[in-house]
Amino acid sequence: MDFAAFSRRARDLATSLLREEQITVVGHYDADGLASTAILVKALQRSGVDVDFLNTRQIDSDHINELNSLQNPIVFVDMGSGQIDLLESEIKQRFFIVDHHPPQRNSKNQINPFHYGIDGTRELSATGTAYFVAKAMDQGNQDLSPVGIVGAVGDMQDLHGGLKGANRTIIKDGEDLKLIHAHKNLTLFGRHSRPLPKMLEYCSEPMLPGLTGNYMACVAFIEQLGIELKDPVGGEVRYYVDLSLEERQRLTTALYMLLLDHNAPELVTGMLIGEVYEFPKEKPRTELRDAKEFATVLNACGRHEEGEIGVNICMGDRGSSWSKAKRLLEKHRRELREGLEWVKTNGIKEMEHIYYFDASGVIRDTLVGVIAGMAYGSMVAKSEKPIIGLSLADDGSMKISARGNYDLVRSGLRLGEALRDVCGRLGGEGGGHDVAAGARIDPSKKKEFLRLMDIAVSRQLNR
Ligand SMILES: [Mn+2]
Missing domain, CATH: 3.10.310.40 (Diaminopimelate Epimerase; Chain A, domain 1)
Structure with a gap:
């Protein structure tokens, strides 16, 4: 990998972008797309560029007409590398590409980790790529490192034993600023945002024999371990993050034993523990505390065509956008429940x-x-x-x-x-x-x- 050459390209691109007065950022609508959009928009705003954005599933002819009518220079993020020929023939104004998908070919005004021996599917996401461009604009943009990690996790780059390659540099930046706490932990989804039995009930990676999909069994399992479901003093429902270290170990061991009792292969038991990315500055017991859960919030925004809310949250809005996102998450979970119910009955x-x-x-x-x-x-x-x-x-x-x-x-x-x-x-x-x-x-x-x-x-x- 040639990280030095990649950094040079990031610097060149940053310089070109900062020369523009107005820019439209066009990003993909999934977690990586929204997070990368946010990083570029925020960094450009900070440098005084007049910037707007939109997020979409794909670039089709309608979009191209719309973009051409804007006349703004465009930055495509998390998209574009696979469609350079189309974009060059159809887009009238100047455009740039910040992407990590396998590129058709190299081109000026494009940055893609694949051209520097960095694996864009595992080592750097579009958000990570955007992060390095932002960092090249101004070192102060290192405070966007948590967002960089959300995009990587959203694209499931942590699946093979944690984040690797150039992603590690982003983690390091965040750790230096005490914005990211990377550590080994139980990987189950919902550690920060779901009551304990719910965390187990909804766990599908790995499947927990007898527990996944069975709420009452999860309650019994936790009670048998002598772990209180509610706080003995305040009476609040407890989440994984509320457990003492000793309780966490008891739960983790019990889950291991359960999998071993069912002859789960090592690959499956290994999924229980892994590196997780916590954001200590975010409010406890919210999805935004954990990279994986944060990414889910963004996916929910994208899937319900509310990408703008997700971008605003990544840019730091914990007020109205976060309130809207919470309502959206509820709607999202309700639709999921109803959808699953439909599948069950039909x-x-x-x-x-x-x-x-x-x-x-x-x-x-x-x-x-x-x-x-x-x-x-x-x-x-x-x-x-x-x-x-x-x-x-x-x-x-x-x-x-x-x-x-x-x-x-x-x-x-x-x-x-x-x-x-x-x-x-x-x-x-x-x-x-x-x-x-x-x-x-x-x-x-x-x-x-x-x-x-x-x-x-x-x-x-x-x-
Ligand atoms: Mn992506």
Whole structure:
């Protein structure tokens, strides 16, 4: 990796951007996209550039017309590297790209870690890339390091034993400023924002045998350990972060034993503990205290087309934007619950090697993947087959979200590959991770898709 050359490009780009009087930042609508948008907007504002922003799922011809009518120079973040040719032929004004997706090719006015031997899928996100551009504008922008980590975690760059590569530099910056506390801990989601039994009930990575999806069993499990559910003095419901060190150890050990009793492979027990990123300056018992939960807030904003709220939170608004986000989170969780309930009652269809459900017109396409994952968590679907959720998108295409688990991946499941092959053959497109992937096809191809996907999965699993 050539970090020095990467830093030079960051400096050059920072200089070019600061020469502009007005800029429009155009970012992707997921956690990494919103966080990277926020970093650039904040850094440019601080340097006196007149900046506005928008977040979108993809750049289509409508956007291009809209952008061309603005006439502002544009910075694309978390998008653009894969579409340089299109952008160069369609966008009339000057534009810049800050991205970490595999690039079509190198170009002037673009920064992408891949060009410097830095793996953009694991070592640096778009937010991280934007962070280094911001830091090159002004060292004072190092206070944006927590946001840099939220973007990386939002893009799941911490999946393989914690953040690596150039991401570590951002952590170091944040630690020096006492804004980031990276440490080993129980990795379960909700340590900061969910009552203890809820944290266990909703845990799907890893699946906790007998606990995931069973609230009463979780309550009994915690009580058996002699851990109080409520504070004996104040009576408040306790969260993981409220436990004493000794209680935390007791709980962690018990969860380990539970997994071992069920012959969980090392890969799965290993998921219980990992590096987590805490933000000590944020209010305790809120999602914003933890990088992973912060990223979920941003995803909820993006999925409900309220990207602006997420960007404002990343830029530091803990007032009205945070209030709106909390309401949005409630709505988001309600829709998830209702969606899961719908899947439960309407039944998952079972094929030889896959489960699927078609929630077209019922569950919004941006939530169908999360709900497919939750179907495992709540044991609606058994874990020996991957599950595929279908839904209709606004543009009339069929959105496909596939979810597996790590046992299946160990047996050979490669969902991203399967979707890319199958949907490619059907004139659609797909891809993603081994354990979670997505695709789009024409709805008329649904039957054929399911048939081919069933075959593809059976081949991967040698069944
Ligand atoms: Mn990204």
